[in-house]
Amino acid sequence: MIGSVLALLAGFSFSVSNVFIRKGVHRSGEAFSLIPLFALMGTVFFGLPVLISGEIERLASVSWVALTMLAVAGIIHFILGRLLGFSGMNIIGANRAVPIMTGSILFSALMGIFWLGEPVTIFKVLAIALIICGVLLISSTGNSGVEKPVSRGLLVKGFLLTLLGALCWGISPALIKVGLREVSSPVLATFVSYAAAFVVIGLSLFHPANAQKVRRLSRAALIPLIFGALAVTTAQILRYTALSYGGVSVVEPLSGSMNSLFIFPLSFFMNRKLEAFNLRIMVGAIAIVVGIFLMFWLV
DSSP: OHHHHHHHHHHHHHHHHHHHHHHHHHHHSOSTTHHHHHHHHHHHHHHHHHHHHTGGGGGGGSOHHHHHHHHHHHIIIIIIIHHHHHHHHHHHOHHHHHHHHTTHHHHHHHHHHHTSOOOOOHHHHHHHHHHHHHHHHHHHOOOSSOSSOOOHHHHHHHHHHHHHHHHHHHHHHHHHHHHHTTOOOHHHHHHHHHHHHHHHHHHHTTSHHHHHHHHTOOHHHHHHHHHHHHHHHHHHHHHHHHHHHSOHHHHHHHHHHHHHHHHHHHHHHHOTTTSOOOHHHHHHHHHHHHHHHHHHHOO
């Protein structure tokens, strides 16, 4: 029960983060500048507890294989996934993007089937069909009140970028699972992933064009991005704590599907002029959520 409640709160926090991120990237016009900010805040947020508790000393006994898996997971998830996913969100909006991002759970399930040899059931097949139909409905719908109409070409581009971001977020859990076999502490494992992402993105700032994007970040864009970073870091803490109480097959789908559902009321109140609201988007999002429930709870 505690794990389920924490997962719901995590899903809500992810939705809050996505709404603020949508506002921030809309004002900045690009998604790169949020990556260093998020990586820094995550590294500090998770680094302080492991330093104070002395847990960081446990890394000396961890193999390079485990550390590499966690580091690569951080680079894929916190840099590539966010850059692709949030770039897509900037184009098609959070209402369309977040349900597609939730498809990362589907990619994780497919990796389990084809890589780890997990069984295929009728419910998994039905779930995959529902998720695909939902994604197609969301990606093909019109603008319906968006502040700036999205052309067909941009809609396809935004859809593909978001889907690639979901793919990155779907791959990273498998890498994390390998690393957690040795690093049993979720907080310590998350710190390693965040720290690796921070180092890589920090090195990229030596490129003048990347550094200029961060310097050009206006106060109007920075404020919602800071709130978004705080919300997503809070969501990660809630998510990992929920996993300590409940199983992955309950916590991850519940958090992800609630993220997709919460995004609509939050977007309506905070980003009404930036988002599309119509029946096809709602039906598509619900199809994705139902598919995820079938995938993990009826197998």
